[in-house]
Amino acid sequence: MPEVLQEKKDGKKYDEPDLKKGMYTVQNFADVLQTLAYMCSSTESEAIFEGDNSPVPGQLKDWLADGVKIFQAMSEEESNELLEGMQGSPFYLSGKNAGLEKAGARNSKADQEHLQAAHDHLVSMGAKCPSVPMDDAKDPPADNQDMGNKGVKAPEPSSTGPAGKADAADDLQKLDLGQIHKALVAAGSALAEIKTELAASKEENAALKAQVEKIAKMPQPMPGLLKVIGKGEDPDTAIEVEVQPGVHDPKRAEALIKQHGGK
Numbered sequence: 448m449p450e451v452l453q454e455k456k457d458g459k460k461y462d463e464p465d466l467k468k469g470m471y472t473v474q475n476f477a478d479v480l481q482t483l484a485y486m487c488s489s490t491e492s493e494a495i496f497e498g499d500n501s502p503v504p505g506q507l508k509d510w511l512a513d514g515v516k517i518f519q520a521m522s523e524e525e526s527n528e529l530l531e532g533m534q535g536s537p538f539y540l541s542g543k544n545a546g547l548e549k550a551g552a553r554n555s556k557a558d559q560e561h562l563q564a565a566h567d568h569l570v571s572m573g574a575k576c577p578s579v580p581m582d583d584a585k586d587p588p589a590d591n592q593d594m595g596n597k598g599v600k601a602p603e604p605s606s607t608g609p610a611g612k613a614d615a616a617d618d619l620q621k622l623d624l625g626q627i628h629k630a631l632v633a634a635g636s637a638l639a640e641i642k643t644e645l646a647a648s649k650e651e652n653a654a655l656k657a658q659v660e661k662i663a664k665m666p667q668p669m670p671g672l673l674k675v676i677g678k679g680e681d682p683d684t685a686i687e688v689e690v691q692p693g694v695h696d697p698k699r700a701e702a703l704i705k706q707h708g709g710k
Contacts, residue, residue, distance in 0.1 A: 470522070470525045470526070470529065472521075472525065473518075473521060473522045473525050474561060474562070474565060476514075476517075476518050476521060476522075477518065477565060477627050478565060478568070479514070480511065480514050480515065480518055480631060480634075481565070481568045481569070481572070481630075481634075483507065483510065483511050483514060484511060484572070484631075484634040484637075484638070486507055487504060487507045487508050487511055487638055487641075488637065488638070488641065490503050490504040490507055491504045491638070491641040491642070491645060492641070494645065495644065495645050495648050498648070498652055500649075504645075508638055508642070511634075511635075511638070512635075515631050515635070518631070519628070522627075565627075566626075569626060569627065569630035572630055572633055572634055572637070573630075573633045573637075574626060574629055574630040574633060
């Protein structure tokens with residue numbers, strides 16, 4: 448084993464700082480942006496449904512745009528710091544003698560679960576990326592064992608020295624950050640489509656409002672005129688019957704009575 452990797456007398460191993468895995472702050476920031484994107488979509492839909500012209504969706508969209516810019520700068524900065532911290536590390540300088548020629552998983556089991564959750568959120572927004580399913584990943588092995596994932600081929604040692612190995616690590620980092628960036632771009636496109644639909648809905652509502660106002664301004668029909676009639680002006684409904692004089696014949700009357708059963 449190279450001398451630089453020998454245990455020091457004070458009990459601390461290695462002259463270089465311990466190797467750090469993952470960029471947890473960048474990962475958490477990506478989760479926050481994902482949640483904010485869902486909030487933007489939800490408030491846009493609510494504003495369209497209620498038609499209240501709420502300013503909140505626009506404010507959230509501006510906030511998301513600022514967050515994406517900060518995220519891009521932060522992820523680039525953290526990636527550079529990660530690679531700079533690994534330059535000249537004994538893990539890169541030890542070579543095959545230290546048994547470190549196999550490159551394995553860059554994350555523990557807990558890290559993989561967090562990354563898989565972030566991956567699922569991004570895929571739900573439309574991101575498409577090749578990845579190794581969680582079922583195919585091995586549990587974190589014990590110390591001094593291979594950290595490789597099932598189905599993932601370890602990169603070959605570079606003949607260009609530490610610089611070539613740093614480039615390989617950079618490619619691994621870009622794999623995750625590139626997919627996150629694509630998902631954020633897809634979220635921005637979805638928000639733009641929602642904004643276009645909202646503008647169209649506002650125009651339609653304005654046209655309907657103008658039509659209602661036009662109908663309200665149309666002249667109303669005149670009401671019918673009523674005439675009050677007093678009791679004295681009521682038509683006379685009494686019918687006068689004029690009695691015509693007749694000739695009374697007692698014998699004829701008696702005969703008619705008997706004819707009809709009378710006495």
